Amino acid sequence: MTTWFLIIDCNTFYASVEKVFRPDLRNKPVVVLSNNDGVVVALSQEAKDVGIKRGDLLFKIEELVKTHRVHVFSSNFVLYYDFSKRIETVVRRYFYDVEKYSVDEMFIEYTTDKSVDEIRETAKKIRDTISDEIKIKVSIGIAPTKTLAKVMNRYAKKDKRYQGVAILKDTNLLQKALFTYPAGDVWGIGRQHSKNLAAQGITTAWQFSQMNDNWLRKNFSIVGLRTARELRGIRCIDMELHPPDKKNILCSRSFGKPISELSDLKAAVSAFVQEVAEKLRRQKSVCKSIGVMVMTNPHRKDQKQYYNSVMLELPYAANDNLTLQEIAFIGLEKIFRTEHLYKKAGVFVNDLFSSENIQYTLWDNAAKISKRRHLFQTVDTINTSLGLIKLGIQKGTEAKHSMRQTKKSPNYTTDISQVPKIDMD
DNA sequence: TCTGGGGTCCTAGGACCC
DNA sequence: TCTGGGGTCCTAGGACCC
Known part of the structure; x- marks a missing residue:
């Protein structure tokens, strides 16, 4: 038996949800704004392609929006949360224990003696079901630790050849997976740490994972040490099936x-x-x-x-x-x-x-x-x-x-007065 | 005109106690 | 000729995540 972690992550989640009830927006650039319509918090691939980035101020990209006919939405959390629940429901048909990590991500722990190919097929089936029923594309990363699953998830998302599912077949492939992977893209290494690492010539996940434990502990606390060990394939972060009560x-x-x-x-x-x-x-x-x-x-x-x-x-x-x-x-x-x-x-x-x-x-x-x-x-x-x-x-x-929200989409799925109407004439 | 919101964890250092 | 030391609690600040 081997234990695997799967992470299911929705692609450009808010922007994708906005497109579901707007077939006219297929293949069109879409951005979703923060509260008060200030900055871009989510954007479709097409929007990225025309040069918009997460965090851009709306008033600074007006020109791009106009030239490329970018569709702009205020954030509609009620709608996104409802989609999140629907996707979770699909996943739970395959796995009983699901950790809802964020509105667009889920972890699953899977202990099995099935082959790598069988596991990949299961993941693909989940992906297809979500795509068919909910009309949202997800990427799935599979590996022996959560941190490595996140790494594989990024490969699944960025590299078309994986068709949305990337699995770390065995730990011999660790070096290959991490060798060119930017240290700053590792789950748990943020902007500040990434800058400090770069100053010491450490730019890849592989380099980081190979650093000495004492050094890691001293410079990045127990958290950084844990991240490095997870990258080596040693499980340090467990599932959290029942979210603990909030402390604040x-x-x-x-x-x-x-x-x-x-x-x-x-x-x-x-x-x-x-x-x-x-x-x-x-x-x-x-x-x-x-x-x-x-x-x-x-x-x-x-x-x-x-x-x-x-x-x-x-x-x-x-x-x-x-x-x-x-x-x-x-x-x-x-x-x-x-x-x-x-x-x-x-x-x-x-x-x-x-x-x-x-x-x-x-x-x-x-x-x-x-x-x-x-x-x-x-x-x-x-x-x-x-x-x-x-x-x-x-x-x-x-x-x-009250907030400024001038471009909010209807609550298509949670408010009966806002469901889409079909004109039969 | 215009710059999100809501969390968690860890560490260091000071206060205080015996 | 010497000026303890360990434990706990609290807070602020800094990092991270989505």
Whole structure:
């Protein structure tokens, strides 16, 4: 028996999803923008071919967009997440244990005595099924460790000869796979490490993997050592089938237009508190403190800059909007200064623990706390199906802090009023 | 006009305790 | 002629991922 790791990775995911309901965009360049339509976060191969890169500012590529008739979309996470779930469902028909690593990637651990060719055929079948049923192309990398599977995945994606599935047949081929593979493209080696490595003449994954353990440990911590060992074929990173509860939850967002009034910031903070509180309740956690941060636009050198954040203790461990909002507002008022144009705000909670075993002290108003918790359980139930209930402060003020999203596609798959219509006339 | 959002882990250093 | 040492907790900062 041999244990393999498969990684299934969707090609240019957001851009591909946007194309599914738009057959007229086949073979056309498509880009998807960040929140507020600021920068390119995803792009189709055709868009890459005309010279657009991830991270490009929209206003700087206007010329390219015009000349090459690039189709531009605001991000539609509801749609992408729904596609992600559909793809996962297909994969689970073949493998019960799937690690959802990100919205467009899944790891699978596969222990089998099947031959390399048989494994490749299975992978191809999964790939074809996803392509047929969901209309999304995926690449699959297969190897004895997660890090090597990621390496193979890139070969599967970049080199047509693999037809979307690349497997590291045996470790004798390690040197061949890593010899020309850029060190900076290895999973776990980012920009900074890559720069430091290059300064010492280390540019390939193979060179990195052959460095001395002590040196790796000293310069790149235990994380870097683990990466090097994984590249040698030694398994160091396991599957994570059940995502652990979040230890921190953050909700922050830039505003479509700058805000200067406290009341408008309050409306934004209230909305962020709502999101944070919902996430807390979803994982059955409570928090003992809550933080708020505000900032001006750091890119506007001509404007007065201000950044501040504050963390406040709650009177008791909680996860209901009302308690969290009360304290968040106190925090906001502490750090709010007039005369600034605020571009972004955020709400965060750290040190979460399970809501199942809260210890109240003698002074806690247990009745009030319990009432609030039940109230928001009900609110969650209603919002899950309708999404209508908000705290009063948010009423009518949404426009002031809402994002700019002028090019959003319909929620084709999750909103009955937005499904595509076919004209039969 | 225009610059994303949400996470994780690791390390070093200071405070504090006995 | 000497000025401990080990353990724990917390925080800030820096790296990484998508």
